[in-house]
Amino acid sequence: MTVLAPVNEILQDMADSLENLALLQQRELNAIVERQHADVNAIADAKEKTLIHISELDQQLAQHPDNEQLKDDPDLAEAVAAIKTTLSDVQHQSQVNERVVQSTLNSIEQLKQSILQSARKDTLTYNSKGKIR
Numbered sequence: 355m356t357v358l359a360p361v362n363e364i365l366q367d368m369a370d371s372l373e374n375l376a377l378l379q380q381r382e383l384n385a386i387v388e389r390q391h392a393d394v395n396a397i398a399d400a401k402e403k404t405l406i407h408i409s410e411l412d413q414q415l416a417q418h419p420d421n422e423q424l425k426d427d428p429d430l431a432e433a434v435a436a437i438k439t440t441l442s443d444v445q446h447q448s449q450v451n452e453r454v455v456q457s458t459l460n461s462i463e464q465l466k467q468s469i470l471q472s473a474r475k476d477t478l479t480y481n482s483k484g485k486i487r
Contacts, residue, residue: 361420365433368411372440375404379447386454 359367378401385393415421424430 358414358418361415361418361423362430362433364411364414364418365424365430365437368408368415369433369437369440371404371408371411372437372444375401375408376440376444376447378404379444379451383447383451383454386451386458 378397382394382397382401385391385397415424424434
């Protein structure tokens with residue numbers, strides 16, 4: 355038989371995990387801006403593990419026999435409200451990071467196209483009459 359952690363401990367673990375996720379997102383944004391691509395990959399892996407852990411905690415809370423305390427106990431209800439606020443902040447930062455990544459990818463694509471166009475101009479050849487072949 356599995357011993358369940360008290361609801362307040364699960365909530366605290368979730369709050370800590372969300373704070374960790376927020377820090378990871380800030381590190382991710384900094385790595386993207388500073389073009390530290392290897393760091394971005396490592397941070398993405400850490401984010402994925404943290405998200406899995408948060409999901410597991412959410413399931414534990416949903417299935418916990420004492421989960422009614424989340425509404426009935428004012429301290430726990432306040433903790434839930436704080437977690438929801440942090441979650442909202444994390445979701446907003448995720449959207450910002452996504453826009454920065456998309457903008458970066460667009461810039462890279464434009465640079466690629468510019469390089470390809472420049473390379474094509476350099477490969478033009480002319481015939482004996484000075485016309486482009």
